[in-house]
Amino acid sequence: MTTNHIKGRSVLFIGGTGVISSACAARAAELGADVHLLNRGVSATRPVPEGATVITADVRDGTGVRAALGDREFDVVVDFMGFTTEQVALSVDLFAGRTGQYVFIATAAAYERPPARVPVSETARLHNPHSVYARNKIACEELLARVHRDQSTPVTVVRPSHTYDRTAVPFDGGWTAVERMRQGKEVMVHGDGTSLWTLTHHTDFALGFTGLLNNPGALGETFHITGDEVLSWDEIYRIVAEAAGVDEPRLVHVPSDAIAAADPAWGEDLLGDKAHSMVFDNAKIRRLVPEFTASVPFAQGAREIVAWYDEDPARRVVDTRREAIMERLIEAHRPRWPR
Numbered sequence: 001m002t003t004n005h006i007k008g009r010s011v012l013f014i015g016g017t018g019v020i021s022s023a024c025a026a027r028a029a030e031l032g033a034d035v036h037l038l039n040r041g042v043s044a045t046r047p048v049p050e051g052a053t054v055i056t057a058d059v060r061d062g063t064g065v066r067a068a069l070g071d072r073e074f075d076v077v078v079d080f081m082g083f084t085t086e087q088v089a090l091s092v093d094l095f096a097g098r099t100g101q102y103v104f105i106a107t108a109a110a111y112e113r114p115p116a117r118v119p120v121s122e123t124a125r126l127h128n129p130h131s132v133y134a135r136n137k138i139a140c141e142e143l144l145a146r147v148h149r150d151q152s153t154p155v156t157v158v159r160p161s162h163t164y165d166r167t168a169v170p171f172d173g174g175w176t177a178v179e180r181m182r183q184g185k186e187v188m189v190h191g192d193g194t195s196l197w198t199l200t201h202h203t204d205f206a207l208g209f210t211g212l213l214n215n216p217g218a219l220g221e222t223f224h225i226t227g228d229e230v231l232s233w234d235e236i237y238r239i240v241a242e243a244a245g246v247d248e249p250r251l252v253h254v255p256s257d258a259i260a261a262a263d264p265a266w267g268e269d270l271l272g273d274k275a276h277s278m279v280f281d282n283a284k285i286r287r288l289v290p291e292f293t294a295s296v297p298f299a300q301g302a303r304e305i306v307a308w309y310d311e312d313p314a315r316r317v318v319d320t321r322r323e324a325i326m327e328r329l330i331e332a333h334r335p336r337w338p339r
Contacts, residue, residue, distance in 0.1 A: 003211035003289045006076065007032035011213060012099075014038050014059050014091065015080035019165045020105070022046035023202035024078070027210045036074065038065070045167060060087065065094055076213045078103040083133070088140045092147055101154045101214060106141055108161035108224050108280070109134040109273045119281035122159075122222050131272025141222075148220055156212060159224040161280065163200045164301060166308040170199060170236060172266055173322035175309055180323070181241050186250040186334070188326045190270050193234035193253050196277040200227040201296035208282075211289030218288060226280040227294035233274075236298065243302035254333045262325050 016037030029049035057068035077099040082088040112127040128134035148155040208225040212218040241249040256275040260267020
């Protein structure tokens with residue numbers, strides 16, 4: 001039995017062609033929703049679902065959006081493009097009175113690092129001093145909680161964690177580490193490689209997510225949606241290496257603090273997220289969407305990623321700036337065995 005509250009209902013995705021939103025829009029279309037996408041242009045990488053309506057406008061331009069929308073109303077509006085309170089306040093204003101549910105895409109990076117306990121549930125403290133992105137998303141959630149309480153705006157908050165599709169290598173620097181593996185070069189892994197991480201295929205995320213749309217039980221609630229497979233970072237590198245045809249990658253462990261000292265922006269991403277073990281309790285989403293299951297193991301996802309990059313050499317871009325940083329840090333932290 002599929003939790004389907006959107007068959008024949010109108011759903012607007014603000015965005016709709018990104019890593020996560022493309023899978024959600026496609027799943028909504030499969031379920032029989034009347035799908036609309038509001039964005040500035042169509043992605044060549046991720047096509048619009050068949051039958052979907054594209055509304056071309058910049059969501060940051062309130063006047064332009066109002067003109068593009070006309071008198072349209074939607075059963076659900078999903079906001080994948082809200083990153084600051086100013087942006088979210090504009091979206092709330094744009095769609096006030098136009099929708100029965102406003103779904104905000106937040107982030108699991110908002111949970112405190114390191115977590116007080118695992119697995120992490122939706123009641124965990126939101127606190128991340130390392131990540132500006134996470135703090136902005138927390139502020140957006142606080143704004144929406146007030147809007148839901150004071151103005152009776154029907155809000156649902158969803159917190160994805162590390163969600164990927166075939167275009168998204170899970171390493172900082174994109175394809176760079178994979179190329180180094182293939183060349184037999186050493187590859188840098190943050191920390192000691194044993195911290196645990198959760199990767200979620202975007203189609204798995206979409207399976208749970210679409211069950212929340214137009215669902216009365218989701219109003220005023222917050223959910224995270226993640227995979228159940230838990231891997232160490234060393235395992236993640238080895239799985240990608242195997243998919244890329246490399247028998248055994250040469251891994252060098254570098255403290256996250258050292259990476260942050262060499263590149264503060266890179267360090268923010270690590271210290272504010274990936275440096276800490278994150279395992280999630282998905283009981284809440286499963287209670288409301290019982291059919292949700294994460295069925296795509298990362299070994300399969302890694303093969304999809306490598307195959308997509310191998311289809312076109314132009315996709316296999318090496319980030320030379322990051323590679324230079326990797327080289328310096330690897331040289332400084334390479335194990336030196338006594339002779």
